[in-house]
Amino acid sequence: MIAALALAVAVAALTGHTLVNAYAWLRRPTAGPAEVTEPVAVLLPLRDEAERVTPCLRALLAQRGVPDLRIVVLDDGSTDGTADVVRAVADDDPRLTLLTGVAPPPGWLGKPHACWQLATRTAPEPTVLAFVDADVVLTPYAVAAAVTELRAADAALLSPYPRIVVRTAADRLVQPLLQWLWLTFLPLRAMERSRRPSLAAAGGQFLVLDRAGYLRAGGHAAVADKVLEDIELARAVKRAGGRIALADGSRLASCRMYDTWPQLRDGYTKSLWATFGHPTAAAAVLALLVALYVAPPLLALGALLAGAPVVAAVAFLAYLAGVAGRVASARATGGRAWPDALAHPVSVVVLGWLTVRSYHLRKRRRLTWRGRPVT
Known part of the structure; x- marks a missing residue:
């Protein structure tokens, strides 16, 4: 009984923190008309994105509210005709420049080098740099709204997290955990105010930076060998004295990160080891997540079968509190709440398996992405 009650209290407290983050501290840039007068460069790194870059490019070319807008695209060694697709969509639009990238030198990973x-x-x-991934589709005033929020926050880096598009069962199990994790465990207001680099988060799908602050932090050269270059860049900005901010960008951008289960599996596998750091830390975090979100429904079922209805009821309340946290996270970030949140314990188990796989393949030096070694 004491264990079930402790679980219920702990999960309820974390769900309360999710609600505070989502509805009191999370920035929400307006999706309506906005205008900025300073020069902005939207930067788009591409590597073998011919099949899905067109919606992204069309959305960039349709941006409004930024009279001095430049779109710079880098073809990073693509072999599928990505550059030809870019030229066809751009149709000689003078705002768009297509660059040919060079291979990363020793000590650099592919994406940081492309961004640099x-x-x-x-x-x-320009005075503002906006990095966008090929799987992101912006709304017409997204860049103007994000730059406006960057300045309102007096920040050097703003991460307006896009709405994650989910279509498959695997998507629905794994992808919502991205927003849920930082809304549940990261104190957003403290993150913005604190100068501690360890207290940082960012999503590389859509990042907006003050150019001077970016260069003061060393830019992507400071995170040349980092798998999670977005989070490490946010930490570098903090180390250089700049402020960072997270925002709900679900009304500004959408992102379909992976099309298939193998892509999703391999995408998370390449980076989860870097998320947790030392394997001991990963084991501790996963044990905590399992105890808080997987154990309650199992405990409820076991107690019910053992003839302890009160214990079962308390454990079931702990499970429902976890579900409520997922629902709050989804509604705050434009995600799908029902019935996906009911499978939250399964989501945590899948995350654990992906993490174990990540460490296993890293130890064997078999982690790759886009045809390049990750470690």
Whole structure:
């Protein structure tokens, strides 16, 4: 009984923290008309994205509210005709420049090197840099709204997290955990105010940075060998004295990260080891997540079968509190709440399996992404 009650209290407290983050501290840029007068460069790194870059490019070319907008695209060694697709969609639009990337030198991973090339080969120099991934589709005023929020937050880096598009069962199990984890465990207001680099979060799908603050932090050169270059860049900004901010970007952008289960599996596998760091830390975090979100429904079922209805009821309340946290997270970030939240314990188990797989493949030096080794 004491264990079940402790679980219920702990999960309820975390769900309360989710609600505070989601509805009191999370920034929400407006999706309506906005206008900025400063020069902005939208930077798009591409590697073998011919099949899905068109919606992203069309959305970038349709941006409004930024009179001095430049779109710089880097073809990072694509072999599928990505550059030809970019030229066809751009149709000689003078705002778009297509660059040809060079292979990353020793000590660099592919994406940080592509982003660094974009940031340092953009002329004339803009005051704001907006990094966008090929799987992101922006609404017409997204860039203007994000830059406005960046300035309102007095930040050097703003991460307006897109709405994650889910279509398959695997998507629905795994993808919502991204927003749920930082809304549940990261104190957003403290993150913005604190100078501690360890207290940082960011999503690389859509990042908006003050150019001076970006360069002061060393830019992507400071995170050249980092798998989670987005989070590490946010930490570098903090180390350089800049502020960072997270925002709900679900009304500004949508993102379909992976099309298939193998892509999703391998995408998470390549980076989860870097999320947790040392295997001992990963084991501790996963044990906590299992205890809080997987154990309650199992305990409820076991207690019910053992003829302890009160214990079963308390454990079931702990399970429902976890479900409520998932629902709150989904509604706050434009995600799908029902019935996906009911499978939250299964989501945690899948996350655990992906994490174990990540460490296993890293130890065997078999982690790759886009045809390049990760470690």
